[in-house]
Amino acid sequence: MVGFAPKPSDVVAQQDKVAGPWHEAWRSFKKSKVAVVGAGIVLFFIIVAFIGPWIAPQGINEQNLPNRLQAPSFDHWFGTDDMGRDILSRIIHGARISLWVGFFSVIGSVIAGSILGIVAGYYGKWVDAIISRIFDIMLAFPSILLAIAVVSVLGPSLQNALIAIAIINIPNFGRLIRSKVLSIKEEEYITSAKAIGMQDIRILFSHILPNSMAPVIVQGTLAIATAIIEAAALGFLGLGAEAPAPEWGKMLADSKMYLINAPWTMIFPGIAIMLTVLGFNLMGDGLRDALDPRMKS
Amino acid sequence: MSERKAILQVKGLQTSFFTDDGVIPAVDNIDFSVHEGEVLGIVGESGCGKSVTSLSIMGLVPSPPGKITGGKILFGDKELTKLSDKEMRNVRGNDVAMIFQEPMTSLNPLFTIGNQLMEAILIHKKGWSKKQASARAVEMLTLVGLPRADELMKEYPHQLSGGMRQRVMIAMALVCDPKVLIADEPTTALDVTIQAQILALMKDLNERLNTAVLLITHDLGVVAETCERVVVMYAGQIVEEGPVQTIFKDPQHPYTKGLLQSVPDMRYKKQRLYSIPGNVPKPGSVNTGCRFAARCEFAFDKCLTQNPDLYQTATVHKTRCFLYEDQEVSTHDRTLVES
Numbered sequence: 001m002v003g004f005a006p007k008p009s010d011v012v013a014q015q016d017k018v019a020g021p022w023h024e025a026w027r028s029f030k031k032s033k034v035a036v037v038g039a040g041i042v043l044f045f046i047i048v049a050f051i052g053p054w055i056a057p058q059g060i061n062e063q064n065l066p067n068r069l070q071a072p073s074f075d076h077w078f079g080t081d082d083m084g085r086d087i088l089s090r091i092i093h094g095a096r097i098s099l100w101v102g103f104f105s106v107i108g109s110v111i112a113g114s115i116l117g118i119v120a121g122y123y124g125k126w127v128d129a130i131i132s133r134i135f136d137i138m139l140a141f142p143s144i145l146l147a148i149a150v151v152s153v154l155g156p157s158l159q160n161a162l163i164a165i166a167i168i169n170i171p172n173f174g175r176l177i178r179s180k181v182l183s184i185k186e187e188e189y190i191t192s193a194k195a196i197g198m199q200d201i202r203i204l205f206s207h208i209l210p211n212s213m214a215p216v217i218v219q220g221t222l223a224i225a226t227a228i229i230e231a232a233a234l235g236f237l238g239l240g241a242e243a244p245a246p247e248w249g250k251m252l253a254d255s256k257m258y259l260i261n262a263p264w265t266m267i268f269p270g271i272a273i274m275l276t277v278l279g280f281n282l283m284g285d286g287l288r289d290a291l292d293p294r295m296k297s
Numbered sequence: 298m299s300e301r302k303a304i305l306q307v308k309g310l311q312t313s314f315f316t317d318d319g320v321i322p323a324v325d326n327i328d329f330s331v332h333e334g335e336v337l338g339i340v341g342e343s344g345c346g347k348s349v350t351s352l353s354i355m356g357l358v359p360s361p362p363g364k365i366t367g368g369k370i371l372f373g374d375k376e377l378t379k380l381s382d383k384e385m386r387n388v389r390g391n392d393v394a395m396i397f398q399e400p401m402t403s404l405n406p407l408f409t410i411g412n413q414l415m416e417a418i419l420i421h422k423k424g425w426s427k428k429q430a431s432a433r434a435v436e437m438l439t440l441v442g443l444p445r446a447d448e449l450m451k452e453y454p455h456q457l458s459g460g461m462r463q464r465v466m467i468a469m470a471l472v473c474d475p476k477v478l479i480a481d482e483p484t485t486a487l488d489v490t491i492q493a494q495i496l497a498l499m500k501d502l503n504e505r506l507n508t509a510v511l512l513i514t515h516d517l518g519v520v521a522e523t524c525e526r527v528v529v530m531y532a533g534q535i536v537e538e539g540p541v542q543t544i545f546k547d548p549q550h551p552y553t554k555g556l557l558q559s560v561p562d563m564r565y566k567k568q569r570l571y572s573i574p575g576n577v578p579k580p581g582s583v584n585t586g587c588r589f590a591a592r593c594e595f596a597f598d599k600c601l602t603q604n605p606d607l608y609q610t611a612t613v614h615k616t617r618c619f620l621y622e623d624q625e626v627s628t629h630d631r632t633l634v635e636s
Contacts (some may be wrong), residue, residue, distance in 0.1 A: 020453055021407055188402040194357055194399075196390035196417045196469065206416075211405050 035286020113173025
């Protein structure tokens with residue numbers, strides 16, 4: 001049979017080892033110095049959050065009233081607050097709270113947003129209309145205002161702040177996934193999956209969902225940064241973590257009386273928030289470049 | 298010519314799209330059948346309803362706005378338009394499979410070739426183990442002429458060239474031994490040498506596995522090389538049908554003649570290449586008369602008022618043109634000749 005065996009031109013030369021799409025994204029992520037620095041900062045805070053209790057020089061709540069509002073020194077690197085507690089220790093412990101709120105609120109919004117977005121995008125029609133209008137309504141409120149409203153309904157606590165932040169971020173993810181699903185369901189591999197007799201639900205979860213994940217990962221990383229700020233804002237407003245908890249936003253709020261005399265009570269928690277958020281943002285930008293198909297050479 | 302059993306019969310199929318501008322009949326009352334182990338070509342310009350026909354058979358017409366509004370599609374004794382979703386899923390891939398125009402986008406970029414092939418197998422072969430499926434996948438990759446099938450199983454679509462991907466698509470379509478393979482412009486996106494290889498492969502598999510092929514194309518060269526019978530479509534209707542030799546040697550419908558004249562021919566290279574004036578009318582825009590009348594050089598009064606039937610002009614040749622109205626061969630003769 002003429003032409004049955006493929007010509008050499010039909011066979012792509014493959015020297016390097018098999019690399020999946022995620023592997024390639026990782027390679028291009030590594031190339032960006034800024035992204036790696038961001039990832040480094042994030043990793044640093046994650047490690048701090050995990051081993052916090054063992055490295056913190058003092059406990060969260062060890063008060064030492066004679067030592068209140070001490071300036072930074074060798075004994076207390078970041079100084080002490082109005083109750084004589086070591087600020088460094090509190091920031092180390094606080095990392096756990098902030099990251100916890102950041103990760104879990106975003107995971108919550110990603111899961112809820114994905115389900116709603118997929119259903120809206122794939123089934124369309126009135127389902128889409130209803131879900132999209134709810135998203136529109138939620139996005140019409142300034143997000144922090146919505147979060148405050150949710151917390152005032154649920155009652156102020158760290159857990160409720162987390163729930164509130166998760167809820168206000170749902171429409172962002174929902175819309176993102178919906179638009180991605182809309183474009184992916186027109187792809188030919190979806191038609192060809194149908195043509196081999198695959199079920200709708202299987203197509204949704206094994207073909208459409210994995211292919212919609214790249215922008216969600218990027219948005220998710222950036223959203224962790226926003227969630228941390230929002231948690232701090234709610235803490236600052238007294239709607240988040242409760243009194244003795246070393247939540248960074250709460251620490252900022254408590255420091256406002258001593259702004260002039262003891263600025264370190266404000267500066268260090270502020271820097272902690274700023275650094276974490278910066279880390280996530282840099283990492284998110286790097287991921288966006290790595291996962292954006294247009295950036296591929 | 299030995300008569301083969303028709304395995305896929307399309308009878309009076311009508312597929313319409315319900316849009317804001319009204320109902321557009323993309324496929325309007327077409328009849329044809331695919332016989333066991335044959336290669337049937339459907340030819341026509343863009344927008345004449347070829348792809349909608351194939352999607353209708355697969356039950357994959359995008360709905361809304363599309364819908365099959367009339368007619369029957371018979372696979373053996375199964376009426377495909379009447380099947381439930383679940384029954385239809387069983388037909389797809391198992392009885393009738395399809396490959397598409399764009400091999401570059403027909404494979405999911407996130408999964409390996411092996412992964413996708415095995416998925417296609419395990420959908421229909423419920424009791425199979427992964428090992429069996431993997432062995433079958435390797436066997437299919439080898440069958441479609443891909444070298445180092447074992448390694449390919451672990452590779453991703455982006456690592457393959459267009460021709461290789463189309464081979465993978467063919468392997469995937471044939472993995473469950475379908476009776477009919479619908480190929481919707483399978484070579485349009487490939488360059489000419491690869492085109493020839495893929496066509497040769499399809500023809501070879503058609504002979505070896507006895508899979509009937511419904512080849513949809515706009516390329517008459519492809520038809521001449523691969524098909525046994527040809528159906529020419531124009532504006533949602535069949536305008537001519539017959540064996541490939543007679544269509545090429547003795548085209549009857551003015552549209553088919555026009556199509557054949559617009560193929561470049563080295564013997565007449567001094568002459569300007571012929572082109573049929575005008576465009577395919579928007580489906581549904583021509584309601585009275587022959588749909589080709591506006592572009593036809595032979596059109597007369599009757600053509601503008603009545604739509605011709607498909608006239609049987611020879612035992613196995615049909616034409617939708619008033620020029621052949623009087624030459625119609627009665628179907629009685631046909632049965633005599635064929636029996």
